[in-house]
Amino acid sequence: MHNTTGETLQFRMLGPLEAVSGNRMIALGGTKQRATLSFLLLHANRVVATSRLLNALWEGDDAPASARKILQNAVWGLRGALFPDGGETEQTTLLTQAPGYVLRVNPDDVDLFLFHRRVAEGRAKLTTGAPQEAAVLLRDALALWRGPVLADLMEAGFAWPEVTAVQNARLDAVEDYCEAELACGRHHAVLGELEALVEAEPLRERSCGQLMLALYRCGRQADALNVYSRVRTTLVEELGLEPGLALQRLQQSILTHDRTLALPAVPAAGTAPA
Structure with a gap:
């Protein structure tokens, strides 16, 4: 995405919202203007109806009588901030298009879309049995994050389901x-990350199972079984559910020292240093 100076215009959403032109940070204005840009970026290259934008900016009946005018002013302000010299092109522009607005961007200029692409590439490598390459791609994807998605707007009280979906995509x-690191035999390397994830998200059975496996491979069988006990208690107390079959089988495998839990044959070398 280029302005008339030839500098690339990039958007960062995986953390506080930022727009950068070359090495210059762009001032994006007040909360409503930033929220308008954020919501359009979440639906980039698609028309967003005015009514949907208004619902995103104001909850329920909180919208003032001047809400449409405030939105129009926000769009006008964004055009001035992002394209101060009128540097919009057919591919890189903020258009008024019935029934609302559309922000056209190059997906490679938005960290959120780069994240999704690298994750998809990493998953493809994982599926085809190339965990070394998968780990590199997935680590690069996660390195794009600077904090919670759109952290400044969420702190200001905005709560959009699209943001929840992005946060879940990160998890x-x-x-x-x-999974890729465990397949490479690097259980020590991910142990701390898994412990933090399970503490923050105790109902995610997949990460609980990964932590159990990592602990077991580190020679900590009792700790691995304690993880299972904790997740089972949480599931029963909060959801009235027993752990899934995969987690139950993993517990039994740990109890019996099943040979299938042993280190994989994949060599630990081959991934660039973190």
Whole structure:
């Protein structure tokens, strides 16, 4: 995405919202203007109806009588901030298009879309039995994050389901990365990350199982079984459910020192240093 100076315009959403032109950080204005840009970026290259944008900016009946005018002013302000010299092109622009607006961007200029692409590439490598390459791609994807997605707007009270979906996509990617590392025999390397993830998300059975496996391979069978006990208690007390069959089988395998839990044959070398 280029302005008239030839500098690439990039957007960062995986953390506080930022827009950068070359080495210059762009001032994006007040909360409503930043929220408008954020919501359009979440639905980049698709028309977002005015009514949907208004619902995103104001909850329920909180919208003032001047809400549409405030939105129009926000779009006008964004055009001035992002394209101060009128540097919009057919591919890189903020258009008024019925029934609302569309922000056209190159997906490679938005960290959120780069994240999704690298995760997809990493998963493909994992599926085809190339965990070394998968780990590199997934680690690169996760390195794009600077904090919670759109952290400044969420702190300001915005709560969009699209943001929850992105946060969940990050957790899925962390689990994919840990799976790749475990497949490479690097259980020590991901142990701390798994412990933090399970503490923050105790109902995610996949990461609980990964932590159990990592602990077992580190020679900590009792700790691995304690993880199972904790997740079972949490599931029963909060959801009235027993752990899934995969987690139950893993517990039994740990109890019996099943040989299938042994280190994989994949060599630990081959991934660039973190």
